[in-house]
Amino acid sequence: MIQDELYDVGLxxxxxxFGPQGAEGQVEHTSDLNDKLQDFVTRxxxxxxxxxxxxxxxxxxxITFAMLIAQGKAHELRVHARGALENGVTPLELREVVVHSILYCGIxxxxxxxxAVEEILAEQGIPQQLDGESDRAQRVAPGTE
Known part of the structure; x- marks a missing residue:
């Protein structure tokens, strides 16, 4: 692969x-089979x-996470959930993308x-209690308000 400014920025x-494993780890395992894909993704x-x-x-x-949900790309969902957290997306925002996807992508x-979100939060030791919504729902049973 030719390394230039575009490639360096992408890496x-x-x-x-994704950390070194998602950058150098991917690029260092480039072969004749996947070199064009790795170059395209990086560059x-x-x-x-x-x-x-x-x-x-x-x-x-x-946006990427939502599109991956729509396409059902399980592996990439996990990769991009990690990336989203690194890019400042909160666990609550990831949950809301999932909830919103129910309407347009299906259950x-x-x-x-x-x-994917649960797995990555657990992997990173991030609590899954986000906003207390589940606690409020359990306290108010339907028809008992």
């Missing part, structure tokens, strides 16, 4: 979002598109998105 973005995805003005990294992460897709 830096991958490192910021154009993270070195170009993710660097554009108009959306913050957090906004791009929320099975939302369940997969929620599994």
């Amino acid at each position: 830096g973005q991958r490192r910021t979002m 154009y995805c993270f070195g170009d598109i993710w660097q554009r003005d108009g959306l913050s990294y957090a906004e791009r992460s929320r 099975p897709a939302a369940v997969e998105g929620l599994r």
Whole structure:
């Protein structure tokens, strides 16, 4: 792969979002089989598109996470949940993307998105108590308000 400014910026973005394993770890395992994909992802995805003005990294992460839910991409959901947290997306915002996806992607897709969020929060030791919504729902049973 040719290393130039676009490539270096992309590798830096991958490192910021996914750590060395998601940057150098991916690139160092480049082979004749996957070299074009790795170059495209590093250079154009993270070195170009993710660097554009108009959306913050957090906004791009929320949008990416929503699109991955819609496509049912389980592995990439987990990768981008980690990246979203690194880009400043809160666990509450990730949950809300999942909840919103119920309307437009369906329950099975939302369940997969929620599994990804739960797994990554547990992996990173982040509590899953976000806003007390589940506690309030349990205190007020339907029809007893």
